[in-house]
Amino acid sequence: MLTFAAKAADVLRFAAIDRIGRDAHGEISGFQRPQAAAHIREIRDYLEKPNAVLPNPIVVAFIDHVIVEYREDGSAMLSIDVREGPPGLVVDGQQRLSALVDIDRDFEIFISALICPDEAELRRQFVLINNTKPLPKSLIYELLPMVDDLPPRLSRRSTAADLTARLNFEHTALKGYIKQHTCPDGIVADTVMQKIIMESLSNGVMRELVNLPKGADKCVRLISNFFEAVKRVFPEAWYGQEPSSSRLLHGAGIQAMGDVMEVLAQRAGARSTDEFQIGLQCLKGRTAWTEGEWELGGEIRRWNALQNVNRDVALLKHYLVNLVKSDLRKKRRAASAQLREGAVS
Structure with missing residues (x-):
């Protein structure tokens, strides 16, 4: 040569x-x-x-x-x-x-x-x-935050990778839970966490939040508060579990809960752990994270039959988000009724 x-x-x-x-x-x-x-x-x-x-x-x-x-x-x-x-x-x-x-x-x-x-x-x-073996995508993504002048596609991934790393190594609800090359004992796939962050940065609550003063800090705190609430509402599906034993820690569950976070943050203005915890109460008794069956719009699935594929993720997202939206509507109607009663009295 x-x-x-x-x-x-x-x-x-x-x-x-x-x-x-x-x-x-x-x-x-x-x-x-x-x-x-x-x-x-x-x-x-x-x-x-x-x-x-x-x-x-x-x-x-x-x-x-x-x-x-x-x-x-x-x-x-x-x-x-x-x-x-x-x-x-x-x-x-x-x-x-x-x-x-x-x-x-x-x-x-x-x-x-x-x-x-x-x-x-x-x-x-x-x-x-x-035909040489490429570097793992997750390793490339973990290195992105240290690189300047990236193309737009990689810049978005870089921001998500940085927030993911902060969630994993700072004092947050997800500290040590995210599997990275620098944290091989983690449980939740880093690329899954990056995916829900990228979606939020593009079309969700973090799109504006990240541009505020100390916006990255606010994004980290938002996600941490939400997952702290998740741990409180579903302790049996979180603690001591792995993706194979709990769909809450599985790629499908994490992505679906990312959409739930968006609904509660945008429609209910939830920011604190307590606010997210209140919004998640409507899901208790209506999930099958570790046992039982999911009733997903007329389709019955065993708890562990959901896989990290687009169709299954979409089904679970639709099911959980609809429950949360329905609960928020009921609360708004109840609040309006109370206001009317107060005005009459």
Whole structure:
């Protein structure tokens, strides 16, 4: 393998992106996936920043039309014949290269060149290079809060990851409960907690809360107060339990309770533990966290049949949220009736 620097525009003079497809006889050709427009746009937006760097090389493979001359000092001269078109094929980095071509910057990148004896070896190298085990998403997310100038998608995840870490390591109701790479003994998946936070930051109570003075502190306190109330209302489903023994600590239960928190915070103005605890009372005796059956809109499920899949999560959310909303309506009607009686008397 040889490594050298080149400008993005020059790379396309000696390397092409060969996208996977099949001919009329069903024979496969090419190997690269289709362009991911959103991913390319995200990379381009980052590269347009003045402090952008791109340390990852573009890997280009050659079968012919190249000559390598090795020198005594350990370096080498690579000569590429482009008279018949680009002889190289991009093996890794097609999205990065596409993004680089779109920006108006004189950007140099590293190229790692593979010289393959035939097409079979080229395809083998493509499979090996692109089949490496990626870092776990949860590890990447845990590191995000320490990184600046992230794309919008990762910036939202970064805020959620930061709040999740604070919930896990500060004095909160969830301290030590969230499973992270830095807290492997946790119970609740960090990505599940991040998901309910991201939804709230996008469309819920935390959307405005986070922008207030000390907004992040307020978000942490809100979530902590809610889950402290959850622990008080459902102690038997929380303490000493795991996701396999209690659906309250399961991904489905945590996500559903995230929606319950939103309803109580937005419709009832709940902020303190006591206020959330009052709002959760309507769920007592109507859940099947650790035993029994759920009656979910005419569908009967055993307590442990609910899984962390979209349909099951949506069913549980709908069931719990409807109970809470119905209870809030009853309380409002009762309060209005009392006001009317007071006015008459």
